[in-house]
Amino acid sequence: MTYSSKFSLALYRKMVLIRQFEERVKYLFLEGVMPGTIHQSQGQEAVPVGVCAALKEGDVITGTHRPHGQAIARGLTVESMMHELFGKADGCCRGKGGSMHMGDLERGMLPAIAIVGGGVPIATGIALAFRLRKEPRVAVCFTGDGGVNEGAFHEGVNMGAIWSLPVVYVIENNLYAASTPVSQAVKLKKLSDRAGGYGIPGVTIDGNDVLAVYETAHEAVTRARDGGGPTLIDAVTYRITGHSRRDPCNYQPEEERKEALQREPIRRFAERLLAEGLATQAQLDEIHLAVDAEIEDAVESAKAAPDPKPEDALDDVFA
Amino acid sequence: MAQMTIAEALREALREEMIRDERVFCIGEDIGIRGGWGGAFTVTLGLEKVARERVIDTPISENGLFGVALGAAIMGLRPVADVQYGDFLFNAMDQVANHIAKIRYMSGGKIKVPLVMRAPVGATGRGAQHAQNLEATFLTIPGIKIVCPATAYDAKGLLKAAIRDDSPVLMFEHKLLYGSKGARSESGAVDASSDIPDEDYVVSIGKGIVRREGADVTIVGTLLMMHLALQAADRLAQEGISAEVIDPRSLVPFDWELLEESVRKTSRLVVVAEGPKTGGIGSEIAATVSERMMDYLTAPIQRVASPDIPVPFSPVMENFYRPDVDRICGAARKTIGD
Numbered sequence: 235m236t237y238s239s240k241f242s243l244a245l246y247r248k249m250v251l252i253r254q255f256e257e258r259v260k261y262l263f264l265e266g267v268m269p270g271t272i273h274q275s276q277g278q279e280a281v282p283v284g285v286c287a288a289l290k291e292g293d294v295i296t297g298t299h300r301p302h303g304q305a306i307a308r309g310l311t312v313e314s315m316m317h318e319l320f321g322k323a324d325g326c327c328r329g330k331g332g333s334m335h336m337g338d339l340e341r342g343m344l345p346a347i348a349i350v351g352g353g354v355p356i357a358t359g360i361a362l363a364f365r366l367r368k369e370p371r372v373a374v375c376f377t378g379d380g381g382v383n384e385g386a387f388h389e390g391v392n393m394g395a396i397w398s399l400p401v402v403y404v405i406e407n408n409l410y411a412a413s414t415p416v417s418q419a420v421k422l423k424k425l426s427d428r429a430g431g432y433g434i435p436g437v438t439i440d441g442n443d444v445l446a447v448y449e450t451a452h453e454a455v456t457r458a459r460d461g462g463g464p465t466l467i468d469a470v471t472y473r474i475t476g477h478s479r480r481d482p483c484n485y486q487p488e489e490e491r492k493e494a495l496q497r498e499p500i501r502r503f504a505e506r507l508l509a510e511g512l513a514t515q516a517q518l519d520e521i522h523l524a525v526d527a528e529i530e531d532a533v534e535s536a537k538a539a540p541d542p543k544p545e546d547a548l549d550d551v552f553a
Numbered sequence: 554m555a556q557m558t559i560a561e562a563l564r565e566a567l568r569e570e571m572i573r574d575e576r577v578f579c580i581g582e583d584i585g586i587r588g589g590w591g592g593a594f595t596v597t598l599g600l601e602k603v604a605r606e607r608v609i610d611t612p613i614s615e616n617g618l619f620g621v622a623l624g625a626a627i628m629g630l631r632p633v634a635d636v637q638y639g640d641f642l643f644n645a646m647d648q649v650a651n652h653i654a655k656i657r658y659m660s661g662g663k664i665k666v667p668l669v670m671r672a673p674v675g676a677t678g679r680g681a682q683h684a685q686n687l688e689a690t691f692l693t694i695p696g697i698k699i700v701c702p703a704t705a706y707d708a709k710g711l712l713k714a715a716i717r718d719d720s721p722v723l724m725f726e727h728k729l730l731y732g733s734k735g736a737r738s739e740s741g742a743v744d745a746s747s748d749i750p751d752e753d754y755v756v757s758i759g760k761g762i763v764r765r766e767g768a769d770v771t772i773v774g775t776l777l778m779m780h781l782a783l784q785a786a787d788r789l790a791q792e793g794i795s796a797e798v799i800d801p802r803s804l805v806p807f808d809w810e811l812l813e814e815s816v817r818k819t820s821r822l823v824v825v826a827e828g829p830k831t832g833g834i835g836s837e838i839a840a841t842v843s844e845r846m847m848d849y850l851t852a853p854i855q856r857v858a859s860p861d862i863p864v865p866f867s868p869v870m871e872n873f874y875r876p877d878v879d880r881i882c883g884a885a886r887k888t889i890g891d
């Protein structure tokens with residue numbers, strides 16, 4: 235497949251936006267100005283960007299405890315996210331969610347679910363609603379490689395399968411669940427082999443190749459929308475930052491990390507765009523500058539935004 | 554004698570018990586991974602040096618791992634199973650509530666379940682799913698003992714007692730009290746370290762302790778709230794109010810004798826607990842004390858707790874959620890009547 239320069243640059247911009255957002259947030263966090271804890275997705279950008287590029291308005295994703303990339307890819311503004319990270323009243327969850335619950339249903343993302351595996355049945359249920367309401371919409375469930383070992387994953391995927399629901403299950407397989415290597419938690423070599431147990435298609439792909447992710451997701455989403463039921467996509471990637479906060483990643487072998495940096499999705503895609511003449515270096519540089527400015531604006535406005543009132547905590551419990 | 558944090562004291566307790574008794578093993582997520590952190594709060598760091606095969610890393614499968622621990626316990630081993638955050642006990646709830654708590658009873662007392670469960674609790678800027686204080690939830694499930702250490706001394710002694718107990722024991726640990734260091738340290742942490750004796754000791758499950766003697770009002774609380782109660786007592790003293798601080802240390806069984814003795818003396822009671830007020834620990838303690846000792850009380854019992862809401866993320870709202878020294882002092886003053 236060949237893609238237009240416009241489409242390719244849009245994918246590139248999203249990936250850079252995620253990377254720079256995460257880097258800026260990491261810095262703010264280490265500075266101590268940002269509360270809470272964070273799980274970041276540097277190195278994994280191609281998965282949510284490729285998947286969400288295959289979605290239409292009205293489709294809904296569920297995210298994980300590592301949701302920043304998923305949220306940006308789905309189309310949340312970095313401003314609404316930055317405000318949320320600072321716990322501000324006008325953040326995307328009004329300061330009630332924070333990093334681990336980033337999301338905005340109006341923009342097609344449920345507030346992220348920080349209970350590993352918890353999102354799988356929920357995404358299945360969202361797809362059930364689409365089916366019952368006869369709406370041509372698709373649900374996409376992001377999970378980590380660790381998430382596939384929760385009972386909720388099994389129960390949720392199985393129901394999606396038996397009812398042929400319009401849902402796609404995407405494993406952001408970064409080879410580790412916190413510090414635990416996937417090889418120590420699953421006996422299969424390929425997580426997509428799990429799909430056979432549910433009777434649905436499954437595929438393992440290079441999750442650092444944004445176009446490969448896009449193509450696979452596009453096929454799966456189209457099948458789901460057309461009534462063909464769920465697909466399990468195992469997108470293999472790598473987390474080139476800590477699991478959370480100041481994790482030094484001593485459990486990642488040095489060699490493996492070095493090699494992973496070679497396969498890092500953004501530079502790889504840049505090289506491809508340049509080689510195929512789909513972009514000039516000047517265009518890429520311009521994207522980086524524009525992205526940095528967008529993030530800086532978000533930081534400034536987040537710092538200046540009003541805090542919630544303490545009593546606001548009492549609102550929103552019931553409808 | 555050595556000064557230790559709660560995380561260190563728990564680690565020492567596990568190490569000593571694993572050496573003392575080959576039936577003891579740890580099971581949980583990310584607890585013994587090479588290059589990892591020794592669990593979410595470093596408690597199991599390095600324990601694999603005692604016995605590699607007795608520090609068992611599981612997939613992210615809480616219901617499974619608690620069930621596996623139960624099976625092993627029924628066969629006479631002494632597992633210490635943990636969740637990274639107390640909230641994930643809900644993932645394990647079938648095994649914990651339907652099986653661990655009941656199998657001895659259902660067997661007519663023929664089966665023993667020498668199983669320890671460990672769960673970090675407390676609101677710490679992580680939002681609604683990594684924050685809950687679940688002590689009260691488990692009060693409603695007969696068959697599980699519950700301990701809540703506020704100091705490193707108690708953490709070590711209670712964990713050893715729990716491991717040696719033939720019934721399931723659930724230990725709640727507060728994230729702001731661990732004293733975790735380096736990359737795992739917590740902002741807003743309170744120092745709960747103690748001098749730990751060199752020799753073996755246990756803290757009996759079900760025995761509370763008077764943390765500070767006083768005459769006018771009894772303040773009772775566990776975990777972080779015990780420390781805030783002590784700070785409140787300091788402040789109240791400056792106003793001429795003498796507060797007694799009771800740390801029950803165990804919630805099941807509960808040291809009613811100690812609390813009753815204190816209330817008989819002070820005639821006033823404030824119960825402090827992090828977590829929703831409705832159906833909270835405060836409710837149970839207040840109900841029992843009024844049932845047994847109405848005649849001794851000279852003021853209505855005050856509960857200081859969180860509002861009935863999920864834990865909000867934003868620090869401004871989280872601070873509103875978490876009971877604080879001001880509110881404890883206010884409640885104490887109210888019992889005295891000014």
Ligand SMILES: Cc1ncc(C[n+]2csc(CCOP(=O)(O)OP(=O)(O)O)c2C)c(N)n1
Nearest residue numbers: 300348349350378379380381410411412641
């Ligand atoms: C039910 C549950 N158990 C444990 C955790 C603690 N935890 C948070 S992230 C994580 C690892 C998740 O691994 P994976 O699914 O591979 O996602 P990744 O972190 O790699 O993105 C764990 C164990 C949790 N949030 N929820």
Ligand SMILES: [Mg+2]
Nearest residue numbers: 378379410411
């Ligand atoms: Mg992972």
